[in-house]
Amino acid sequence: MKNTIKALKFSIIFLIIASSFIACDKEFSVIESDVLGKGNANFGTNQIDIPIAAYNKKLNALQVNNLSHNFLGFFDDPEFGQTTASMVTQITPTAFSPNFGENPVIDSVILSIPYFSKPIGFDDDGNTTYSILDSLYGDASKEIKVTIYRNNYFLRSLNPNETNSPQNYFSNADNNTTDNLALIESGSINFDDHKGDIVKEITFTPSAEAIKTTVGEGEDAITSRSAPAFRVELDIDFWKSAIIDHEGGTELSNASNFNNYFRGLYFKAEAVGGEGNMIALNTLSQEANITIYYTKGADDSRSQSTYAFNFRGIRLNTFINDYHVALADGDADLGDETLYLKGAEGSMTIVDLFGNEDADNNNIPDAMESFIDDFRISDPDDPSGYLKDNTTGNFVLKRLINEAQLVVHESDLAISTDDYHKYDRIYAYDVNNNIPIVDYLDLFDPTGNANDPFNSKVVHLSQRNPDQKKYKIRLTEHLNNILLRDSTNTKIGLVLSTNVNYTASAQILNSNDDVIAIPAAAILTPRGTILYGSNDNVSNEKRMKLQVFFTDPQDD
Template sequence: MKKIFKALKYTVAVLFIVLAFVACDREYSSIESDVLGENNFNFNASQLEVPIITYNRNLSGQQINGLTSNLLGFFNDPIYGTTTASIVTQVTPTSFAINSAEMFGINPTVESVTLTIPYFSTQTGVETDGTPIYRLDSLFVENNNPENIKPIALKVYENKYFLRNFNPNNPEDNSQNYFSKADASINSTDNFAEIESGTINFDDHIGFTFFDGDIEPSSAARAITDTVGETSSTTYLPPAEVIELAETPQSKAYWKSLILDQAGLPTLSNTNNFHNHFRGLYIKAEAKNGEGSMVLLNLADTGATLTINYSSEDGDDTDTDRDTGTYVLNFNGNRLNTFINNYNPAILPTTPNTTNGDEKLYLKGTAGSMAVIDLFNGLVDCDGDGQEDDDALECFKKTFRKTDKNGNVLAPVNELYQLKRLINEAHLVIYEDETFITPDDPKDANGEDYHTYDRLYLYDLGDNSPILDYNFDVSIDASNPLVSRSFTLGRRITDENGISKYKLKITDLLNSILIQDIDNTKLGLVLSNNVNLNLSTQLLNDIGDVTGVPASTVITPRGTVLHGSNSADDDKKMRLEIFFTESE
């Protein structure tokens, strides 16, 4: 592909349409005219197509602790294959206020132990009897159809591996991070994590089995009935996974030894002692008969608890009544999301073409793959002499900055460069690859196709932070990430032929490169199920130019395939379009 900057001139009539569109679509930050351009504008509307390079990066060793939410279950992506997600977590008493030999009373016994984990859900209505109707918001099943919910085989073990907080091998950043080791070709049944000193197989650190059965995600409200005398009242709570962990005499005896018998001992006196004594739970999910469902769980929710219900003697020898109490633990502490990825080996690329770009871009969450966008790569023909001997970034700067009569860029004023062309809007145009994603894909319960709610997330590879346009985007919807920040991270657009594309705006980013000489020209592109979540996670080892990835893609099980900058279809190659007005 010949790399050349193409400027296309438009008529004045088209200019007014472009300016009207831009004015309606966003509010621009106020920047002094003596910095940006000439006092008198010529107003010639122009479009510039800039050659870019895009290529793939397979991801491994992604940070899997410190996530805001956690996946649990089994999911089969129609393109990539299966992912199984499990959770290893510490549990922490909600209070250490009382620690005496009789903090649980006299001769306490365990009555029940209940694990409660709320789902992300939205109330959509009310039944005629007053029962709330809910929808699960983070459910991943075949075709996105709630009618396709399948049970998950689940085991809840005592975890015997100590999840330490501090990394003795890293004096600069002594917090201990844990990283994914998700390749099912190595081991398709066990869950692993990696740290700097080696690999952890959590299936080698299993203690008591508290639960071994099936669960099935449900959107049903939870009814809590209280009876006082002859009067009963019912309170409804949002959907949650509720699992009983002490249904046998053996399990009740184990919980008694683990918790109640520690009354008055140092093990229940503070968090560190407790975590060393009881190292938490290993919640292991598996497919059931080759099928299953996956859900995103909010273990940080105040309603996410491990509750031990116990009874004790009341001190009155004349009756058999016993006092009752509860000991509540939450999931504060270290919490890991482990993955087993059994991917189609023909899908993920092995070696990226960082020089000419890849034909297809493979985006997959849960330690899958991402894309790199190099905005100004290599050499281009900037002066029209037919030779590709000009640096692409310098050519871009010369094209927009004011120059002297010899063509040299003028020195900055107060560290800000003056511009002869003003960027009104710049965006990346990205097409889905229809050979993988077609309009004939199965529809969900709402008649929408599988990828309707896919969101692409763009970030700065230099410091793993959101791009400037994201930070300035006013279209934030904190309650609905499916539509949030849609001005910058444009939503999926599908035409009448079923061809889908995205437009991602980088206007402010390019202006910062031109005016302030900020050198952020490599971007990361991932699939995200929550574009409001802009936290970054680390990698165990750098993967080429990738040193970190957004946390949101770690907990995104779905995948998609896009046309890259080297696509065989010229009309669908990823491209950068810049709309500007000239001041000369």
């Protein structure tokens, strides 16, 4: 989600904490190893650039079910092209085997799914006003068309090919500019082939206005206000036939029977006149529901009641991409000149920190070995090995890393307007294990902010520098683990994210390379950006590089 809050104004306390991480040219950082040298008194700070290979990885068949939220609408990214997002979801009754009472009559049926909004002030009457910019992609003044169908495709929860494994659903936007498709192991699903009755057809523009709900009439009327939402009044006759008329039937008796009988809703989004916008829907909110409001009882003693459904069953997005940039896998040996980070079903970057040492034509085959040899102390009793500390079991270092940064520059091909990329964040993860880098942990980056993703984890995952148009990804502890504990040098994945707090992983269907999953945060943005890569054709000042600042003991 985008975040419009201004850049974090660091407190004095935070600056002291942060400086301990980034003051690589002023302070010595102890990392569980003795420093050798006369009296341990004299130290010099140096810098080296470690060769890397950074290349593109095209992303196809990404897991799109049960994400933290869902998209609906049309987004035209000026750098990449168009994405249309539709949604398929089960609806789950909040109670089974309902008793609707005597002579139930529906008054209204309301679908409501909140946007991601923030209070920003008060109007003249003292009512809260909101911003939905965290939820909105594109021009809020443009309309989008949404047709809600009854979905007739059964969304199964278990994978019949794997014992006790959930059934995942995957995106299928590659070379597809027309159909709302999803993939499972057995093939493709076209939800247009399984659409039932139209539940509602609307064109709308997302609004930041609070939702007003009035209960009662005249002097007894009570009006309440709630946060902005995608709110639609649905057809009464449809829900009477589909739900009320099945009181006492097996269809409403339990979740399994209901999901087989009423297989969900298909929200099909379309641009209007080639334009539109995309909105993030908080489908897991307590306020996200479909509510049937009805009255019941004898004519002279009727009472009001409700029957509701939530969206906490199986949910998935479908994507239709019409890009004008040809995304493709890059050169793992030499690295790419231009790197594309694109959300939804798009593209990511793989960073091999010491270059692709397995490549026959690589000109840096010994980068990893040279790095280790430069920092560890050789074992005098074993010239082919390195000295270990008997207490900790860690290798003893002759140089200590103060700071290690992956420096990433925005390409001149990216949109030059600062406002467009102002809130972009780059999220780094361990490709081998599909988890955040060790530097992400609170122990090494104490700046986590659960309520403000834009200003969260700014030590490890820096915010974009608007003047230099670059990012710095802190990898200090990642390299320390390699040197001290012989940890595996895993490849680093880079994705664009608008919520670096969201660390869940999304699988890739039938992946046949190192990347078998990506951070789900990469799917939960339709945005993209373009970066300079590590290829020799990129000028040295713009080339992606790993800079290591270290302390070296100096002789008297």
